[in-house]
């Protein structure tokens with residue numbers, strides 16, 4: 001079995017407000033007993049994370065509460081390309097004209113013509129924090145973070161709460177976390193390493 005993760009991403013938090021919102025969410029998670037305040041070596045990809053707290057099961061469905069999480073919560077603050085790990089992104093939707101553009105064919109091969117502008121923009125955003133991709137249908141220049149990815153495969157953001165090897169968080173729990181994020185758009189990125 002590999003390691004799996006699920007990440008609640010704040011798509012709108014700027015670099016300047018991310019630390020404050022991160023603190024608010026972690027304070028709430030600690031108050032609820034879902035994670036512990038002191039950080040330990042319990043996550044992948046970061047030196048330290050918050051281990052599960054005594055009430056971790058409040059985040060998951062009742063039937064999943066027998067699978068105690070083996071790892072903790074990594075809080076990502078700062079420019080991050082969140083993505084679904086294994087597999088490929090299938091399609092992306094323009095926020096203006098709502099047209100969905102396929103990026104992979106039926107055999108999961110990336111369609112070069114469609115994918116290349118996104119691939120290049122992802123590199124640029126990673127390096128500089130700004131990138132646009134023109135919509136192939138309405139021709140508008142759309143900022144990379146504003147595209148909607150099928151299954152939330154990607155999110156380009158400055159704040160994310162990444163749970164490692166936890167049972168699936170319930171929609172209610174995710175909504176409670178999102179409610180602490182000043183009404184921002186969010187994404188739920190999950191996958192496996």
Ligand SMILES: [Zn+2]
Pocket residue numbers: 094095096097098099135136137138139140
């Ligand atoms: Zn469009």
